[in-house]
Amino acid sequence: MKAGTVSILLLLFTYSHGLERGKDYFKEKVCNEYNILGKKHFHSLSIVMNSRKYSNATIDEIMNLVNKMVHLAEKCCTAGADPDCYDNESSAFSNKSCSPDAPFPKHPGIAGCCTEKGLARKLCLAALRHPPKEFPTYVEPSNEEICDTFKKDPQGFEDRFLAEYSSDYSYAPLPVLLNSTRTYLSTVRTCCASTQQTTCFLKERLQQKPIQALTHLSNKACSIYTLLGKNKTKISYLIKFTQQSPSLPFENAIALAEEASEILSKCCANLEENCIQNEIKIHIANICNTVCARNERIKTCCTAKDDMGKYLCIYSLPWDKHPEVPQAPSSIDEGICRAGSEVDIYRYISDVARQYTRAPEALLITLYDASQAATNDCCGQPNPQSCFTEKNSQTIAPLQPLIVKGNELCAEYSDHTFVEFLKRLKENAMPLLPPGILNTEDYLSALVEQKTNYVSKCCHLNAPPAYCGMQVAAFISNSAVLTPGRRPA
Structure with missing residues (x-):
């Protein structure tokens, strides 16, 4: 690892652990790293860190915060600075953050x-963080725009890129993100000074493709881990592996899912430079050894030249279209209350995913939540059998037709062009509209738009879990109105 990277990671370690040990330790380590890195690198790193923490902030809010942090370090971390400088300045900083017109990132936890x-206020403010950004907003300019902007204001270009890129990939492991931003800015400096800019950018982007892929995939995976937690992340991967390869035995699918969640638990917040790369290498080998004999699509992915190519190929595979499986169980019962029966809920969800390979993951996660809640409520009851009967009828069984409808809707979306999908959706919706609607066309358009927004974002593997989870409620409430499938006679 390069010396500069070591210093950067030491600083990151300082920020996270210094918060736990008090202001004197925090001041000492921050000042030490400011003096090691120098103002420029401290400035750049502060942009990355705060853009990660406040991914929904504006660039002006980020830069106001960064400039204040750099000013504090510059003023209080030099030789001969007043011993109370850091404490006084950081107190003024936290007080300003609490002002209604503070120019810093907004967060609902500030109040x-x-x-x-x-100190309690400072530590509380420092611990705030926005949730992952599920829909990236950074759009890379053209080569000409990049170089024009860079030549006019190199520092401004770098600052804006670091802020926008880091906010989009705020949950990628820090070593991965720092490597990605460093190589990109190096490319810009090199190619914008070249007489053959187009050729230079093309060559550099091809070389950096594995780095960018790792950044994207690790950010997506770690975002899911942050939103769902370790156990539900395992369920998410179980659904993915099952829907991609429904012939895969449950025991193999759950083992791979558990391995995937363990990797994220180990590496998402890890400062080791190659943690995620090393763990993915082992994980890919296990996937290829386990699944290839049963799935030609994954077997093809496993012939890629490198591990990242294999992983990207497997990650990008769509649902299996032709499940050939027995009927899934319709409910859970009191037998699940025995010791060690948590695996029975996993098996139940896997069986449903195996039968409905194109049902949105968010619906299957909802089924898991309902099953888990029923287990928690019923297993301590004097009569768990009657409790499960009630829970099945009230919360679990009603989800079954919704999963069927979700599977059909996503199959329609996947199997047809977008124009054909819209046409079929409207045709199937017309006979089902409630009687007496005055503005039929407006009502139909609103329903179609709602469904289209849902399927375009949630009818694929690796869909954004927070957005699709929120949309499930809307999907459930309107499920009887838009039923995909065959055209009306």
Whole structure:
């Protein structure tokens, strides 16, 4: 690992662990790293860190915060600075953050932090973080625009890129993100000074493709891990592996899912430079050894030249279209209350995913939540059998037809062009509209738009879990109105 990277990771370690040990330790380590890195690198790193923490902030809010942090370090971390400088300046900083017109990133937790005093307030503010950004907003300019902007204002270009890119990939492991931004800016400096800019950018982008793929995939995976937690991430991967390869035995699918969630648990917040790369290499080998004999699509992916190529190929595979499986179980019962029966819920979800390979993951996660809740409520009851009967009828069984409809809707979306999908959706919706609607066309258009928004974002593997989870409620409430499938006679 390069010396510069070591210093950067030490600083990141300082920020996270210094918060736990108090202001003197925090001041000492921040000042030490500021003096090691120098103002420029400290400035750049502060942009990355704060853009990761506040991924929904504006660039002006990020730069106001960064400039204040750099000013604090510059003023209080030099030789001969007043011993109380850091404490006084950081106190003024936290007080300003609590002002209604503060120019810093907004966060709903700020109000709670601002009820605290002194160090407690500072630590509370420092611990705030926005949730992952599920829909990236950074759009890379053309080569000409990049170089024109860079030549006019190199520092401004770098600052804006670091802020926008880091906010989009805020949950990629830090070593991965830093490597990605460093190589990109190096490319810009090199190619914008070249007499053959187009050729230079093409060559550099081809070389950097594995780095960018790792950044994208690890950010997506770690975002899911953050949103769902370790156990539900395992369920998510179980659904993915099952829907991609429904012939894969449950025991193999759950083992691979558990391995995937363990990797994220180990590497998402890890500062080791190659943690995620090393773990993915082992994981890919296990996938290829386990699944290839049963799935020609994954077997083809496993012939790629490198591990990242294999992983990207497997990650990008769509659902299996032709499940050939027995009927899935319709409910869970009191037998699940025995010791060690958590695996029975996993098996139940896997069986449903195996039968409905194109049902949105968010619906299957909802089924898992309902099954888990029923287990928690019923297994301590004097009469668990009657409790499960009630829960099945009230919360679990009603989800079954919705999963069927979701599977059919996503199959329609996957198997047809978008124009044909819209046409079929409208045709199937017309006979089902409630009677007495005055503005039939407006009502139909609104329903079609709602369904289209849902399927375009949620009818594929690796769909954004938070957005699709929120949309499930809307999908459930309107499920009886738009039923895909055959055209009306």
